[in-house]
Amino acid sequence: MSVSAYQAPARADAAVIFDGVSKHFPGSGKSDGFTALDNVSLSVGRGSITGIIGRSGAGKSTLIRLVNGLEKPTGGKVLVDGVDVGALDEAGLRELRRSVGMIFQHFNLLSSRTVFDNVALPLEIAGMNKSAIEKRVRPLLDLVGLADKHGRYPSELSGGQKQRIGIARALSTEPKLLLSDEATSALDPETTQSILELLKRINADLGLTVLLITHEMEVVKAVTSDVAVIDHGRIVERGHTFDVFTHPKHETTRAMLSGLPGSKLPDAVSRALKPQAVAGDRAVVRLTFFGAAAERPLISQLIKSVGAEVNIIAGTIDEIGGRPYGSLVVAYRADAETAGRAERFFTENGLVTEVLGYVA
Amino acid sequence: MSPDILLKIWGATLDTLYMVAAAGLIGSLIGGPIGIFLATSGKGELFPAPMTNRIVGLIVNAARSTPFIILVVAIIPFTRLLTGTSIGTKAAIVPLTIATIPFVARLVEAAIREIDKGLIEAARAMGATPMQIVFKVLLAEARPALTMALTMTAVSLIGYSAMVGAVGGGGLGDLGIRYGYQRFMPDVMLVVVIVLIVLVQIVQSAGDGLARRFDRRSRKN
Known part of the structure; x- marks a missing residue:
């Protein structure tokens, strides 16, 4: 599947639509103000896990807050299930907001309430009676695996447990849409994985649409089916996560992807990398393979076609959006003959290649 | 020390407690909501009213910066209007209450401002009304700090109540001035001071204990 085949979800299938949305924060006094979002259009497919990734200050926090009206757009429209959020009164x-759950980087649990009462809070706010609340909260605590902690206070829980409570709380009103604001950014990698697993499970079991923002490519890779890359208030790239990861188009996307383990070259290599080859140099090439190619004995075939002089510099086999994907950085002699043989091999096998540079 | 004096000290202690309790209660009932208003009515906050916030803030500051002894004298006409007299325990409650209101207001404001803005955002994201946020989030989360604030108020009031003694307000301060100072009875003065110290200790310990019980932020069971 190529990137150009990406179709934005049709309006009827979209849980959230950003339609030419801008957000300008007025300056106070002498300062000019600040444009957080500039004409952003994006749709979030119903039932999808859609990620919005960007560096801090790229505008992603503002974007997610437009969905439940915590911020109002200064231009364009945000539609949630077809409802124009900007047109709603308080x-x-x-x-x-009672039909849209939200989880936060710092969990935002009430320290004065027990686990049970924290999960019950949105229901109390909605005016539900005690026995109905009891019936709703118990299964949620089971779902997030913390039924035994119902009488504890947040200060007695670990970060991962707090976020599980945050998730249970966000689900208590049975929302159709869950907003995740850097929900794993304060957690260690292992806990992050378990929280992401939970989000995946909720998405699959409850058919809940998840819109998450993050600055971590790992998070996008692990759970999202679709991704949008935001930079300086604009969406610079979007598509199925697999396509964006395997064929990154925009500079920002590439830069963010290069931080992933397995994508990063060893320091000694990246320092020695030159843009032009001189005689005797070796070419450093990144091969990206997926689908059928991932299952063939590529290395041995590559060595046979190119010659014995193939070094493996870095490599990773991984899964993106549930599809296997491999990335391999190899080096071979940069003379015309070897390079020509290598290129033919790559073309025949449908490999995506990128010449990173040359080393002596 | 004669039984008569001891009886007087007992009576004065009760007077002091009565003044502190009455002024503390009324002052908190009025000052508390003002404090909540001050903490939530800034630009972009729950009940945005920046102009009113400014004005109320100015009035509170003015009242806070008026020396208590001057306040007592300055509002004598108002005190007379309310209680029909300007001396005695009942009359003293009026300036004590007036002084308590801005004091409590600032303490309550500070207690509420301490609360993580993320909690307010989370509550808004749940669809809470501003009033629900005040009662279910702000006041609930600020309970330990509010308990400390009320404790501080009570302790300050015990001190202030002794000061109204200087202008015929009744209570321990009054007794200390009239007997201990004016009649040269240092033993009476000493007892008065000791009773005041004990009162403050009891109030402070009770307040600290309550605040600790309410504070669930970082206690391991």
């Missing part, structure tokens, strides 16, 4: 917004 009462309408409260109604909407």
Whole structure:
């Protein structure tokens, strides 16, 4: 599947639509103000896990807050299930927010409430009676695996447990959409994985649409089916996660991807890398393979076609959006003959290649 | 020390407690909501009213910076209007209450401002009304700090109540001035001071204990 084949979800299938959305924060006094979002259009497919990734200050926090009306756009429209969020009054917004769950980087649990009472809070706010709340909260605590902690206080829980409570709380009003604001950024890698697993499970079991923002490519890779890359308030790239990861188009995307383990070259190599080859140099090439290619004995075939002089410099085999994917950085002699043989081999096997540079 | 004096000290202690309790209660009931208003009515906050916030803030500051002894004298006409007299325990409650209101207001404001803004955002994201946020989030989360604030108020009031003694307000301060100072009875003065110290200790310990019980932020069971 190529990137150009990517179709934005049709309007009827979209849980959230950003339609030419801008957000400008007015300056105070002498300062000019700040444009956080500039004409952003994006749709979030119903039932998908869509990631929005960007560096800090790229505008992603503002973007996600437009969905439940915590921020109002200064231009364009945000539609949630076809409802124009900007046109809602306060009462309408409260109604909407009760159907949209949200989880936060710092969990935002009430320290004065027990685990049970934290999960119950949105239901209390919605005016549900005690026995109905009890019936709703118990299964949620089971779902997030913390039923035994119901009487504990947040200060007695680990970060991962707190986020599980945050998730249970966000699900208590049975929302159709879950917003995740850097939900794993304060957690260690292992806990991050377990929280992401939970989000995946919720998405699959409850058919919940998840819109998450993050600055971590790992998170996008692990759970999202679709991704948008945001930079300086603009969407610079979007598509199925697999396509964006395997064929990154925009500079920002590439830069963010290069931080992933397995994508990064060893320091000694990246320092020695030159843009032009001189006689005797070796070419450093990144091969990206997926689908059928991932299952063939590529290395031995490559060595046979190119000659014995193939070094493996870095490599990773991984899964993106549930599809196997491999990335291999190899070096071979940069003379015309070897390079020609290598290129033929790559073309025949449908490999995506990128020449990173040359080393002596 | 004669039984008569001891009886007087007992009576004065009760007077002091009465003044502190009455002024503390009324002052907190009025000052508390003002404090909540000050903490939530800035630009972009729950009940945005920046102009009113400024004005209320100015009035509170003015009241806070008026020396208590001057406040007592300055509002005598108002005190007379309310209680029909300007001396005695009942009359003293009026300036004590007036002084308590801005004091409590600032303490409550500070207690509420301490609360992580993320909690307010989370509550908004749940669809809470501003009033629900005040009661279910702000006041609940600030309970330990509010308990400390009320404790501080009570302790300050015990000190202030002794000061109204200087202008015929009744209570321990009054007794200390009239007997201990004016009649040269240092033993009476000493007892008065000891009773005041004990009162403050009891109030402070009770307040600290309550605040600790309410504080769930980082206690391991």
